[in-house]
Amino acid sequence: MTDRLGTTATWLLLASCAVVGLLLVAIIAVRVAADLRRRTQTARRTQALPVLMDVLDGHAVPVPRRRRDAAALAPAASDLVHKVRGADREVLAAWLTDGGFRDAALRAMRSPWAPRRAHAIELYLATTSGQEPGPVVAMLRDRHPRVRLAAVRALGDSGAHEAVPALVRAAGSRRRPVPASAVTMALVHAAPADASALRHVWTSGDPVLVTTALTICGHLGLVDARPQIEHLVRSPDPALRLRAVDALGRIGDPRSALPLRRALHTTPPGSIEWLALHRALAAVGVDQPRFAP
Known part of the structure; x- marks a missing residue:
């Protein structure tokens, strides 16, 4: 009886060690994959930046045919739009719209996957030169807090004055709240001319x-x-x-x-x-x- 119990305990210990080992391998694999993905995205953004600079310089730049290359332009454009103003922002927005990026962003904003909806918000505003914020204002009522926060930040960064009332309502929402600090920063960035x-x-x-x-x-x-x-x-x-x-x-x-x-x-x-x-x-x-x- 004692030998049988000892054998059972040994097998349980070995099984536990195997499970722990598999979990460690899985964690390491996930981290390595995430790191590789970040590096790949960074490299693609770096490669996309010269294309966007050519657009700002007034060159007739075609949208890349490869889907992967075109997709790499989206986050780079979202980053760049906050660093340019006036005519440069309008040129970039027009090029993105002509290239179909606005329609792609609107489709992605209806995605069932919250991270995709959040990323699409930035791209949409980039294609509109900070104007026409209506679809992003609607995202302030999104069911996922990450998407609502992305909408708040994007509206503030874009300086959309017409979104100010919606941002104020979002700060006071009970059903789907957003952090008051984020709304405050967004409103300060939007800089309304009066307190109406x-x-x-x-x-x-x-x-x-x-x-x-x-x-x-x-x-x-x-x-x-x-x-x-x-x-x-x-x-x-x-x-x-x-x-x-x-x-x-x-x-x-x-x-x-x-x-x-x-x-x-x-x-x-x-x-x-x-x-x-x-x-x-x-x-x-x-x-x-x-x-x-």
């Missing part, structure tokens, strides 16, 4: 959305949001008050001096908020605040 797209945020009651709006207005100096931000200086939420004070300081409008003075009068001296109020008052042109009776 944020008008529903101030009464939303969502502190994440309001914080996002305060950050954007402060960084971009959106003066038309001043009344709403001044109202938040009296918010019961200390974090929102601090953000509002910082935003007013960044905007630097002298009309904000009075609400900032009043807030300073009711703030404990030496506190973080008290110091922030002093900085904001200095920024709006009040170096020595004097309190109204």
Whole structure:
């Protein structure tokens, strides 16, 4: 009986070792394959760049006939489109569209595979010179978080002003949320000229959305949001008050001096908020605040 148990234990040990060995081999094989794929993609992008530069120089460059070579142009074009502006971006977009890349991107954005949809977003925007963001805006409601995040980043990088309201709604989505930090960066990159797209945020009651709006207005100096931000200086939420004070300081409008003075009068001296109020008052042109009776 003892010999039989010993034999069974030996076989189980050998089987376990074999399984572990197979797993290690599989992990190594996956890593090697991924590394080879990355190197291949990098090499193809490097080879594709001179072709795209010829396009920007105005040469009549035909789209490569080999599917593999044409596919290598897509990521290279997506990278390049963020590094060029004006006429160069439009030339590149027209060449990609004429070569069928826009249609290919739209098809890929309907793929059941999330990584493919995410990569296609960048290519589509490259073919439109950052315009016509409608299909990408729709991807803000995609079922996969990776695709939604790719859409947010791409819309911000492309500077699509008309996508700003949709980006704001995406930040406040409960069903399919996106990181507020990513939306904030996208909106800062998109650089809206005014705060009209944020008008529903101030009464939303969502502190994440309001914080996002305060950050954007402060960084971009959106003066038309001043009344709403001044109202938040009296918010019961200390974090929102601090953000509002910082935003007013960044905007630097002298009309904000009075609400900032009043807030300073009711703030404990030496506190973080008290110091922030002093900085904001200095920024709006009040170096020595004097309190109204």
